[in-house]
Amino acid sequence: MKVSKRIEELPPYLFVRISQKIAERKSRGEKVISFGIGDPDIPTPDGIIQRLCREAKVPANHRYPETYGLPEFRRAIAQWYERRFGVVLDPDKEVLPLIGSKEGIGHIAFCFIDPGDIALIPDPAYPVYSVSTMFAGGEAYFMPLTEDNGFLPDLERVPPEVARRAKVLWLNYPNNPTGAVAGIDFFKKAVAFAKKYDLVVCHDAPYTEVAFEGYRPPSFLEVPGAKDVGVEFHSLSKSYNMTGWRVGMAVGNAQIRDALMRFKSNLDSGIPQAIQYAAIEALRGDQSCIEEHNAIYQRRRDRIVKVLREVGLRVTPPKASLYIWAGIPDGYTSAEYATKLLDGAGVVVTPGTGYGKYGEGYIRLSLTAADSEIDEGLECLLAWSRSQASRK
Numbered sequence: 296m297k298v299s300k301r302i303e304e305l306p307p308y309l310f311v312r313i314s315q316k317i318a319e320r321k322s323r324g325e326k327v328i329s330f331g332i333g334d335p336d337i338p339t340p341d342g343i344i345q346r347l348c349r350e351a352k353v354p355a356n357h358r359y360p361e362t363y364g365l366p367e368f369r370r371a372i373a374q375w376y377e378r379r380f381g382v383v384l385d386p387d388k389e390v391l392p393l394i395g396s397k398e399g400i401g402h403i404a405f406c407f408i409d410p411g412d413i414a415l416i417p418d419p420a421y422p423v424y425s426v427s428t429m430f431a432g433g434e435a436y437f438m439p440l441t442e443d444n445g446f447l448p449d450l451e452r453v454p455p456e457v458a459r460r461a462k463v464l465w466l467n468y469p470n471n472p473t474g475a476v477a478g479i480d481f482f483k484k485a486v487a488f489a490k491k492y493d494l495v496v497c498h499d500a501p502y503t504e505v506a507f508e509g510y511r512p513p514s515f516l517e518v519p520g521a522k523d524v525g526v527e528f529h530s531l532s533k534s535y536n537m538t539g540w541r542v543g544m545a546v547g548n549a550q551i552r553d554a555l556m557r558f559k560s561n562l563d564s565g566i567p568q569a570i571q572y573a574a575i576e577a578l579r580g581d582q583s584c585i586e587e588h589n590a591i592y593q594r595r596r597d598r599i600v601k602v603l604r605e606v607g608l609r610v611t612p613p614k615a616s617l618y619i620w621a622g623i624p625d626g627y628t629s630a631e632y633a634t635k636l637l638d639g640a641g642v643v644v645t646p647g648t649g650y651g652k653y654g655e656g657y658i659r660l661s662l663t664a665a666d667s668e669i670d671e672g673l674e675c676l677l678a679w680s681r682s683q684a685s686r687k
C-alpha cells in the first residue's frame with residue numbers, strides 16, 4: 296500500500312510524539328509531570344454541562360445538525376462579539392460555527408490556496424497553518440517572530456515578489472507559543488498590507504479571553520476595514536474549558552465565510568446540536584468563570600516564572616495566553632534542553648523548534664496542569680537544578 300505524498304511528507308504531530316515519550320516513561324514506572332499541551336485542567340463550568348445534559352435528552356438533537364449551525368448559536372456568537380469587542384456581525388452571513396477552531400483553520404487553506412500559491416505564516420507558530428498549506432499544494436513563507444520585534448511579524452520585510460504570490464496571511468494574538476500580544480496599531484498595519492497585496496487575513500484568536508492583570512486583548516475585527524480582508528477564528532476551548540466538546544467559530548468577511556462553508560459542507564455535518572446549545576449557554580450565561588480561571592492561571596504563571604528564573608531561564612511573564620516562552624541557556628538546542636528536563640527532572644516541556652526554526656533557543660510551558668502537579672513539577676525542576684549546580 297502506498298500512501299500519498301502529502302501523508303509521506305507530514306512530520307509527526309508534535310504532541311503525539313510528546314505523548315509517546317510520556318507513555319514510555321510511565322511504562323517504566325517513572326513519574327512524569329507535563330507542562331506540554333495547552334488543555335485546561337479545570338472542568339467545563341457546571342451550568343454549561345447541565346444544559347448539555349438536558350439537550351442530549353431532546354430527540355431533535357439526535358439527528359444530523361446543519362453544517363452552518365443552529366441560527367440561535369450563530370446569533371449568540373454575533374451577540375458575544377458585539378458585547379465583548381464592539382464588533383457587529385451578521386449572524387447569517389458573517390458567522391460560521393466550527394467543530395473546534397482547528398477544523399476551520401485546517402480547511403481554509405483549501406478555499407484560497409492553489410498549487411504554487413504562498414501563505415505568509417509566522418515562525419514559530421501553531422503547526423496547523425503550514426501543514427494545511429502543504430496539504431493544499433501551497434508553499435509557506437515564514438515570517439520570523441523574534442524578541443526584538445516583540446514577536447510580531449515585520450510585514451515590511453516580506454519581499455514584494457513573495458507578497459504578490461501570497462494569498463493568505465496568518466496571524467495569531469494572543470500568540471501561541473510566545474505568549475505575545477498585539478495591539479490595534481499592528482492590526483491596522485496588517486489590514487493595509489492585506490489590501491495592498493489582495494491577501495486573505497486569517498487571524499487565529501482562541502486566547503483573547505485568557506489574559507492577566509486586567510489586560511483585555513482586542514479582536515482583529517475591531518480595526519476599520521478588517522472585515523474587507525479577513526476572518527477571525529475563535530473558540531470556546533480555552534475561554535470556557537471546552538476543548539473536549541469541539542466547538543469554535545470563524546467570523547468576519549462574508550465571502551471568506553461562504554467559501555469555508557461550501558468546503559466544509561462537503562466534508563462534515565456540523566457540530567452535534569446538544570453541544571451547540573451548551574455553547575450558547577457558555578456565551579450567554581454567567582461570564583464570571585473567565586475571571587476565576589484567569590486568576591488561577593495568573594497565580595500559576597507567577598509561580599512558574601519565579602522558578603524558571605531560579606533555574607537560569609530567561610522569561611518575560613506573558614500578558615495573555617496559556618503559555619510561558621522561556622529562553623534556554625547557551626550550549627543546548629531546545630530539543631536537547633527539553634530532553635534534559637524530561638530525563639533529569641521528569642518534567643515535560645515543549646521544545647521551541649516544534650513550532651518552527653525561530654523557536655530555537657526556547658521551550659514552552661503551559662499553565663494547564665493542576666496546581667498540585669505544578670508544585671511537584673517545580674520542586675523537581677529546582678531539585679534538578681541544584682543537583683546540576685553541585686556537580687559543577
Ligand SMILES: Cc1ncc(COP(=O)(O)O)c(C=O)c1O
Pocket residue numbers: 333394395396397398400421467471499501529530531532538542543
Ligand atoms: C493558536 C491555536 N489555534 C487554534 C487552536 C485550536 O483550538 P480548538 O480547535 O480547540 O478550538 C489551538 C489549540 O491549542 C491553538 O493553540
